[in-house]
Amino acid sequence: MTTLRAPDTGERPGAREFLLRAPAVGPALALLVAIAVFSVFTDTFLNPDNLSLVVQQSLVIATLALGQTLIILTGGIDLANASAAVLATLIMAKLALGGAPGFLALLLGIAATAAIGAVVGTLVTQVRLPPFIVTLGMLTMLTAVAKLVADGEAVPTGDALLTWLGTRRYLFGGIEITYGMTLALLLYLGVWYALTRTAWGKHVYAVGNAPESARLAGIKVNRTLLSVYVVAGVIFGLAAWQALGRVPNADPNAYQLGNLDSITAVVLGGTSLFGGRGSVLGTLMGALIVAVLRSGLTQLGVDALYQDVATGALVIAAVVVDRVTRRNG
Template identity: 60%
Template sequence: MAEAPPARRVTLAGVLRQPLLGPLAALIIAIVVFSIITDSFLRPQNLSLILQQSVVIGILAVGQTLIILTGGIDLSIGAVAVLGTIVMARTNDASGSFLALLVVLVLCALIGAVNGGLVTSLRLPPFIVTLGTFTILYATTQLVAGSATYQVPDGPLTVLGETFRIGGFVTTYGVVAMVLVYAVAWYALSQTAGGKHVYAVGGSPEAARLSGIRSNRVLMSVYVLTGVIAAIAAWAALGRIPNADPNAYQNANLETITAVVIGGTSLFGGRGSVLGTLVGTLIVGVLRNGLTQAGVDNLYQNIATGVLVIAAVALDQLARRRNR
């Protein structure tokens, strides 16, 4: 009689090799805790609100994930989206909604191409490039807007804010758009050669080069795609609040990095997934919503989020050491 195979032991090292498990467990624990200490957390309308509040940062976090997987970081992605909302609103006033969407899509892709070109051609650090771009874009947005806020009429530019019902659950088309962006990004990263090249470039640029991967082309593609994703986020932002405000989403860059890191993607590149980023985005949304309902001051919420980020980076460092 054949002996049964020995049972697998669950070890810390094994858990650390599965970067999605930790964030998923944290999300479940947060949901359970807040459902116990508050009376309204699990109500469908509140869960719908959490999803709606996560849409813009969630979409932007997909682009941030792509950049971080290559070993870079993008400090300008939020500023790109805000400029997109202003240009979209002003172009809509002059030429209509569909041209406004097209103009912003091209504009954001071009900004991504500029970032990618500076990183690949001049070998500048992504941190410095995107920090400079952020400063330029913030000033440009103020100049284009004239420091004014633009009201966007109901129509194609606000359609992602419209609601629909699934059974007893009400959500928006913006949530659907976010899910589609994640689904496409997951498929591209996990099921295509281009996605594997992204991980290869982030994991070991020299090994990727020796394997025949055109690293510069991969990096340029990632930065352009990030620009396109920022344009989608700008569209979703106008659906969420139909006002193009040049001062909106000032912390979007840090919030996207927070979602990516909490979701288990390594800041050193080559390790992580967009599914983890989605979980990270939901963790931040659940944490802020639950603490607000529990009556916790916003400053303490920021402290809790910061502790989560430090813990996530510490776990990533521990995982890297154990894998050496």
């Protein structure tokens, strides 16, 4: 039997095809360029202490963005992730202040964000409400509940477990790291493995790319969507733990723009807002780009408002690139 093969034209994939296959490459290059520029124009940017601070400042947003990535990959969006995390910090701090063991407080805080994810996922899958509307309403409710729980004041916590992620250690005698960094790295590795090496991950991409085709292929679309929102909720609870490690106070007014910052990191990381394409590595690069940009511009003396303008322009540019790439793909 003769096997017919397409003739080899000698052509190699172009830049567009390469970016479609490896969406994290662009953000990685952008991050390297930003680091190079700021290292040239400032004397302190490449200082190990400054680099460590940049990573620490990006931790909570990077973790929120990890959960946000899962949701956006399915074609959804979560406007309430930061408010859920803030509420979790208050639950943890209040329980610990009332004498509950730190482990129980931590567990109940994470359970609360997982439950919020389950409620959102149920409304999206069973009631067929748009994720934008559901999470917008949830944002309003959770923000109000957090202020009611806190009675308008920050709640301090001195519990060793709740603040443990802020513990500092030093690599090679001078590079400061925290346990929060280690947790973030493990989370990213775990989600990367789940998305790229398991059937569940393939289902997530399939649902985001073409839900009807996924359904016809035998994928349980609603079950996959619900699981994504619950897993993302657990990740948001872990972001709350990281927040208490950074600052041992549960503040109802913290991370007011955390939802937008997490979306910014996801978009800059090359994940498509239209679902079905992206990577957690790209999201990590996106979170670091935001942190590097703000740190570098601050050291150059650029006003914070102009920093927001620059960040917003980058987000718009990233969405335009994604739109053009998909249209021509």
